[in-house]
Amino acid sequence: MLRKFINRVFKRDDALTAREPAIIPVSSHGVSRDQISSGSRRVCEALRERGYKAYVVGGAVRDLLARVTPKDFDVATDATPDEVRRCLRRSRIVGRRFQIVHAYMGQEVVEITTFRGALGDDAKTDAHGRVLRDNIFGSQAEDAARRDFTVNALYFDPATEQILDYHHGVADLRQKTLRVIGDPRTRYREDPIRMLRAIRLAAKLGLAIDPAARRPIREMAILLENIPAARLSDEIFKLLSSGHAARCLRQLHAEGLHQGTLPLLDVLLRTPESEQFIMLAMADTDARIQQGKSSSPCFLFAALLWRELGIAWQALRETGEHPLPALHRAMNDVLSAQGQKLAITRRIAGDIKEIWALQSRFEHRVGRHPYGVLAHPRFRAAYEFLRLRAKAGEIDAALPAWWLEFQNADSDARNGMLSALAPESAKRRGRRRSRRGGKREKAAANENAAADFVALPENNRESDGAA
Numbered sequence: 526m527l528r529k530f531i532n533r534v535f536k537r538d539d540a541l542t543a544r545e546p547a548i549i550p551v552s553s554h555g556v557s558r559d560q561i562s563s564g565s566r567r568v569c570e571a572l573r574e575r576g577y578k579a580y581v582v583g584g585a586v587r588d589l590l591a592r593v594t595p596k597d598f599d600v601a602t603d604a605t606p607d608e609v610r611r612c613l614r615r616s617r618i619v620g621r622r623f624q625i626v627h628a629y630m631g632q633e634v635v636e637i638t639t640f641r642g643a644l645g646d647d648a649k650t651d652a653h654g655r656v657l658r659d660n661i662f663g664s665q666a667e668d669a670a671r672r673d674f675t676v677n678a679l680y681f682d683p684a685t686e687q688i689l690d691y692h693h694g695v696a697d698l699r700q701k702t703l704r705v706i707g708d709p710r711t712r713y714r715e716d717p718i719r720m721l722r723a724i725r726l727a728a729k730l731g732l733a734i735d736p737a738a739r740r741p742i743r744e745m746a747i748l749l750e751n752i753p754a755a756r757l758s759d760e761i762f763k764l765l766s767s768g769h770a771a772r773c774l775r776q777l778h779a780e781g782l783h784q785g786t787l788p789l790l791d792v793l794l795r796t797p798e799s800e801q802f803i804m805l806a807m808a809d810t811d812a813r814i815q816q817g818k819s820s821s822p823c824f825l826f827a828a829l830l831w832r833e834l835g836i837a838w839q840a841l842r843e844t845g846e847h848p849l850p851a852l853h854r855a856m857n858d859v860l861s862a863q864g865q866k867l868a869i870t871r872r873i874a875g876d877i878k879e880i881w882a883l884q885s886r887f888e889h890r891v892g893r894h895p896y897g898v899l900a901h902p903r904f905r906a907a908y909e910f911l912r913l914r915a916k917a918g919e920i921d922a923a924l925p926a927w928w929l930e931f932q933n934a935d936s937d938a939r940n941g942m943l944s945a946l947a948p949e950s951a952k953r954r955g956r957r958r959s960r961r962g963g964k965r966e967k968a969a970a971n972e973n974a975a976a977d978f979v980a981l982p983e984n985n986r987e988s989d990g991a992a
């Protein structure tokens with residue numbers, strides 16, 4: 526009641542945007558200028574020399590305070606994009622709706638954003654209140670109020686090493702709380718992606734989402750269905766590759782957010798086998814990312830949808846369809862069911878299918894076949910996937926062990942490994958067949974390998990006896 530009254534008397538934004546920031550000295554926050562990238566430092570210097578304000582802002586300041594290595598260093602300024610362009614030689618304006626500038630500083634690309642203004646009452650929204658257009662420049666205080674969480678509204682000045690803190694973000698970070706700036710419902714309605722960002726940032730930084738920000742999530746999850754697929758996909762990918770995917774997925778499910786994002790998450794986490802596989806895949810990816818290795822979207826999506834593929838494939842086989850065509854149809858069905866919502870591009874879908882299809886080829890270790898597998902552009906990701914399946918107990922660990930040895934062996938050793946696998950009769954037959962071409966036998970062997978490889982919950986088979 527009281528808040529409604531206050532909001533009516535003083536427009537909500539007025540209370541937020543008229544703020545003076547707390548100025549926190551380096552002696553208190555401990556982040557020094559040599560912790561920021563040289564590119565962002567030079568950008569700030571160049572803008573400042575021309576009389577503009579320029580700060581490192583957002584995620585980078587937050588992460589440095591939390592002793593986490595920032596992903597990138599963004600700069601916020603009161604210079605317009607055209608003015609920024611004039612200060613920095615190697616830079617260009619990007620974006621149509623809200624223009625920002627990319628400055629090329631050696632290897633680094635620094636993103637420079639002009640302070641955004643407060644949303645006016647006439648801001649263009651969709652029927653659900655999502656802001657569609659928002660391209661007004663404004664004051665620094667307005668810019669701070671437009672950011673999502675208090676810990677993101679922090680501005681680091683490389684010249685003085687002070688942090689300008691508009692919404693008590695430093696205190697919130699110390700208390701390990703993720704708090705939305707302003708009224709959480711209003712902010713989620715303006716941009717539902719913020720609910721997913723809350724989950725990801727809380728997981729990444731080990732923060733608890735403030736109850737007022739957490740409470741409305743369940744009922745507002747449905748709003749994610751109106752988000753354009755490409756934007757949703759971007760955020761899901763960030764979440765899966767955050768290094769904390771396992772925690773994020775669990776939290777996503779706990780908050781009911783999967784309904785608008787990964788409708789299949791319910792199905793995926795329904796059976797213990799599929800939950801175990803996904804959680805293992807995510808834990809594996811998290812470990813890779815925490816070691817500084819990369820992770821591709823195709824690997825992540827291939828893992829998420831693997832069990833779905835198994836189920837779809839079996840259903841088709843039960844209708845009497847041949848294993849190989851059934852497999853390809855199952856791949857297409859699964860990818861088009863989830864792919865649309867997740868905006869899995871055709872290229873990524875192609876890569877996912879290759880990872881899946883290579884699983885069957887790993888089993889088929891005859892003749893020149895393994896050399897083709899080794900030379901395949903998706904070999905590494907597919908091999909990692911094979912290891913994951915072994916870890917999940919789906920196949921014998923001897924199979925990925927064989928492939929590891931095969932990768933590292935010289936050509937004599939490789940030939941030895943292959944002939945050790947082939948039984949005597951097959952070797953003799955193989956020699957005769959290779960003289961005749963043996964296309965039909967090859968196709969049959971491929972089909973049999975395919976028929977075996979997608980493990981279903983009740984189909985915990987052993988691999989065909991490696992060295």
Ligand code: ATP
Nearest residue numbers: 583584585596597599671672673677678716718719
């Ligand atoms: P990370 O880089 O670790 O993914 P980040 O918070 O830096 O996290 P970015 O997407 O790089 O995320 O955004 C930079 C800054 O822009 C954020 O810190 C935040 O202040 C602001 N921001 C990003 N997305 C939103 C949003 N949906 N609503 C409001 N502010 C946002």
Ligand code: MG
Nearest residue numbers: 584585596597
């Ligand atoms: Mg960032």
